[in-house]
Amino acid sequence: MKKTMAITILICFLMAGFGCANKAQQGATVGGLAGATIGALVFKDKLLGAAIGAGVGIMMGYIVGNEWDKSDEKKIQRTLEHGKSGDTTKWTNPDTGEHYSATPDHPYMSENKVYRDVVIKDEKDGQTVMAKAWRDDKGTWHLKQ
Helix, strand or coil: CHHHHHHHHHHHHHHHHHHHCCHHHHHHHHHHHHHHHHHHHHCCCHHHHHHHHHHHHHHHHHHHHHHHHHHHHHHHHHHHHHCCCCCCEEEECCCCCCEEEEEECCCEEECCEEEEEEEEEECCCCCEEEEEEEECCCCCEEECC
């Protein structure tokens, strides 16, 4: 009973933080939970199986999630560097099939850096994120939010 309660609390805690996580972190969380479940079902020693499964799941989930982030990051980079202020760039992530858009605002100087505000939208569920991005000396944009 105590194990079930601890696992339930852990799952609720992890899912509560899901909204703040990037895709790599989300992938690690899902991979860890799935791996722990599969490991507990497969191994005779349930605790050891869950621990090994969670470790493998976290690693694999993070790798997959991180690749998704890289594809979307490239699109946002291109939009910030070449997009006209107020024009929306739309794309589909080739790995996930998710549809996104980004609308940059006018560039401005602050703290000796070039900044652009950008609205990033998940076209599927309509969620939007308003972010600030700054450009480094090499021309790479970094989301500040």
